[in-house]
Amino acid sequence: MSVLIVGSTALDSIKTPKAENPRLLGGSASHAAVAASFFSPVKLVGVVGDDFPKKYIQLYKKHRVDLQGLQILPGKTFHWSGEYEVNMNNRRTLLTELGVFETFTPTLPRAHQNSQFVLLANIAPSLQSHVLNQMERPKFVAADTMDLWLNIALADLLKLLKRLDLFVLNDSEAHMLTKQDNMFSAIQKIHKLGPKYVIIKKGSHGSVLSSPKGFFICPAYPLHKVVDPTGAGDSFVGGMMGHLASARGSVDDNIRRAMVYGSVVASFCCEGFGLTRTTMVKRSDIEKRVRELEKLTRF
Amino acid sequence: MSVLIVGSTALDSIKTPKAENPRLLGGSASHAAVAASFFSPVKLVGVVGDDFPKKYIQLYKKHRVDLQGLQILPGKTFHWSGEYEVNMNNRRTLLTELGVFETFTPTLPRAHQNSQFVLLANIAPSLQSHVLNQMERPKFVAADTMDLWLNIALADLLKLLKRLDLFVLNDSEAHMLTKQDNMFSAIQKIHKLGPKYVIIKKGSHGSVLSSPKGFFICPAYPLHKVVDPTGAGDSFVGGMMGHLASARGSVDDNIRRAMVYGSVVASFCCEGFGLTRTTMVKRSDIEKRVRELEKLTRF
Numbered sequence A, B: 001m002s003v004l005i006v007g008s009t010a011l012d013s014i015k016t017p018k019a020e021n022p023r024l025l026g027g028s029a030s031h032a033a034v035a036a037s038f039f040s041p042v043k044l045v046g047v048v049g050d051d052f053p054k055k056y057i058q059l060y061k062k063h064r065v066d067l068q069g070l071q072i073l074p075g076k077t078f079h080w081s082g083e084y085e086v087n088m089n090n091r092r093t094l095l096t097e098l099g100v101f102e103t104f105t106p107t108l109p110r111a112h113q114n115s116q117f118v119l120l121a122n123i124a125p126s127l128q129s130h131v132l133n134q135m136e137r138p139k140f141v142a143a144d145t146m147d148l149w150l151n152i153a154l155a156d157l158l159k160l161l162k163r164l165d166l167f168v169l170n171d172s173e174a175h176m177l178t179k180q181d182n183m184f185s186a187i188q189k190i191h192k193l194g195p196k197y198v199i200i201k202k203g204s205h206g207s208v209l210s211s212p213k214g215f216f217i218c219p220a221y222p223l224h225k226v227v228d229p230t231g232a233g234d235s236f237v238g239g240m241m242g243h244l245a246s247a248r249g250s251v252d253d254n255i256r257r258a259m260v261y262g263s264v265v266a267s268f269c270c271e272g273f274g275l276t277r278t279t280m281v282k283r284s285d286i287e288k289r290v291r292e293l294e295k296l297t298r299f
Helices: A028-037 A054-062 A099-103 A125-133 A147-152 A154-161 A171-178 A183-192 A232-246 A251-270 A283-297 B028-037 B054-062 B099-103 B125-133 B147-152 B154-161 B171-178 B183-192 B232-246 B251-270 B283-297
Strands: A003-006 A010-015 A020-026 A042-049 A065-073 A079-084 A091-097 A117-120 A140-144 A166-170 A197-201 A207-211 A214-218 B003-006 B010-015 B020-026 B042-049 B065-073 B079-084 B091-097 B117-120 B140-144 B166-170 B197-201 B207-211 B214-218
Touching (some): A003 A028, A003 A232, A010 A091, A020 A028, A028 A042, A028 A054, A028 A065, A028 A232, A042 A099, A054 A065, A117 A125, A117 A232, A125 A140, A125 A154, A140 A232, A147 A154, A147 A171, A166 A171, A171 A183, A171 A197, A183 A197, A197 A232, A197 A251, A207 A251, A214 A251, A214 B283, A232 A251, A251 A283, A283 B214, B003 B028, B003 B125, B010 B091, B020 B028, B028 B042, B028 B065, B028 B251, B042 B099, B054 B065, B117 B125, B117 B232, B125 B140, B125 B154, B140 B232, B147 B154, B166 B171, B166 B232, B171 B183, B171 B197, B183 B197, B183 B207, B197 B232, B207 B251, B214 B251, B232 B251, B251 B283
Parallel strands (some): A003 A117, A010 A079, A042 A065, A117 A140, A166 A197, B003 B042, B003 B117, B010 B079, B042 B065, B117 B140, B140 B166, B166 B197
Antiparallel strands (some): A010 A020, A079 A091, A197 A207, B010 B020, B079 B091, B197 B207, B207 B214
């Protein structure tokens, strides 16, 4: 089955202690769409300006991403610029130019409205809800978020949470949202806000799923070198949703393995700037790391 | 087979945001010995003063810990007092009274010198080496450490490392020792310092083993409530060494499972002050959590 993915489509200028890379293809939806495309057909919903490089359109197409829902408007593409510290864990934003993203209203083409698997990648929760309003009867709806929305759009996010099957957030965002230090207590509070499935992302420490069938401790693929972690969380959730949509059987039967696949795609994402490494990956490379993770965690 | 454990034997006064507990049984060797005792006979080497409460001698004996190597000297038992912050991750030392520990020289009874499994729990590396000097031909020698020794006794520690099979340290200590941000790079540097086996402890994120047979990602048992994490690392390594000594076959065949058992004992340790929870645990409680961890990590 295909996955509908809405989120940001951007140009990222990323500075690390070792290099500087201007105007890479970025944004939550770009990372999630490429990650999902290894497993399922993807329908992308987003907006770019008329300055958006043609090579990036080609790159989406190479991954067979359906671009019917990608608006190309007069103006500038959303541009984010950020800098990572030496340990690659902390980053600071140098510049945010919203461009055409400032007035973005995601509109679903008719053919997208009956999608079964929906990923509301990180954008304003009001826009995530706006997409859901246009859907007929999706089977499984997941959303990601970021600290910004917890700070400036909490009411919108709380409304959205009631409509989700799965909410994905990182450990510090879980703490911000629930004020709970203990992960179990945080997860319990999030379930009460709506979603039956909650995933807490912990970066290089992996992730944890809480679901109707219990908990799952999902490993991160250990990396010898992290080049640029931008988009790793989006790749994780994109890869996971792509794999989930491709698998037969129930979500409960498949979500653990789907998370492992997401984790592996995220590991490739970290090995290059922007999407440069991810877009070089073959399905067999992914399968190899999944098998390695099986060995690395077996006891 | 039995495990010889040398380390500190102390009285710990522990303050957390919710409670204050004076003069609990503590010290690296106490935690490690009780943890190991669930799986193998334990020989303890340490020192206490003549103020050491009889109830704690009884507690060791309840766990069938061989106390031939425990010196009881005139003077005061090592007393440590510390305070945890709200999130239970950061602690600060309020008071350290070394007492008889100041001049401690671990002397092995004749019967201990041919021990096969040796755990040099956290004490000064010169004392850890002094114990090794008295051993005949141990089969597997593991050592733990702490940031203090990296700061004030690095030369001694580097000498010790050449004589170890396994070195256990936490992630921040690995960074201090190697100046490497990446875990793989840190581990490679530590292997070059001597030990064939390296374990990096990551608290509630579990631990990672690097061994001649490759890597293992060991999960932490997820806890609903952490009461007092003091001694969790000692319990982990003690439980692991106890399990390793109890298992048939090679270290390579057994060390992953041994780590999981250590991880489970450490989880119990965190659920009570000092050793209060650990000493209530039955073997069947441990087996139950090991089975749960199997389910929590399977995909």
